[in-house]
Amino acid sequence: MTATHPAFVHDFPFDPAYGLTLDDLLRVPAPEAPADFADFWRERYEEALRVAPKPEVGRVVEERDGVRVHEVTYASLGGVRLGGWLVLPVEGPVEHGFVIGHGYGGRDAAGPDVPLPLPRAAAILPCVRGMGERGLLPGVPSVSAEHVLHGIASRDSYVIGECVADLWCAATALLELVPELAESGPRLGYLGESFGGGLGALALPWDDRFAxxxxxxxxxxxxxxxxxxxxxxxxxSVRRHHQDHPEVIDVLRYFDAATAATHLHKPILVAPALFDPSVPPPGQFAIHNAVASGGELHVLDAGHFEWPGLERAVSELAAAKGEFFERELK
Known part of the structure; x- marks a missing residue:
């Protein structure tokens, strides 16, 4: 897809486009992986699969766009219990299922994730540990700058790995709540933005329930x-921490979404931005460029930034998501 290099007026003390063109960004590689990267993640996935999520559906909080939105809770790795929302069609059978991740800061409602990308779909919108009112846990920071450092001294304690497990357990909960999704073998879709996008790249390679x-x-x-x-x-926050603790790079290598993407052999649509003050575009494009299946690309002019074309960009991306999942979740 062609795109112009945006030149937005801003007051950041740095260039959120980092002086790079689309051609430059399409050449950003994934870093070298630890030798046991895949083994580490497969073991984490198997551990998450052993969790009985025991989902409980609560009250209906909203009905719109042909769906009912329920409160839901489920158990995840380490015996924690998390909350979120379950979206079910008002009428007719369920034909598609989605797990929908959220950005840093969590979510306080189903909000813009409804309507879903496809009709006749069910979805679980989990709040991963520490994030949002329904994901709060004692001892886990709820502020992104602190959350992203929680347990970072070890790959076994880093909260990002536990958040990935929260997504896997959410998928298990959805399949228990909507058993017809598993009748012919689950073919779930995943959607995630920003934080949820990175978690998705880490989660999807190892979980064949996602198509x-x-x-x-x-x-x-x-x-x-x-x-x-x-x-x-x-x-x-991670950059500042690394300056004082350079050894943390050995942990971060196991939580690199671009490295994980080299193991992604399923259809993936990535929507990276050319200009983004919060998530540097080179890292976003590194994920797309590394997708083993080749991936599909939908370039955005900007991310985490208000600009005059935002409303149109959101609409175009929603249409692209619908077309993508309609094709890939047959």
């Missing part, structure tokens, strides 16, 4: 490069 995924302005791509780029998002 396709869509990642918008995804984070956690190419950590060695991200650590050299100024930004205002959670990456700034």
């Amino acid at each position: 396709a995924g869509q990642l918008t302005v995804p984070t956690f791509g190419n950590h060695p490069l991200r650590l050299t780029l100024d930004c205002i998002g959670s990456g700034a």
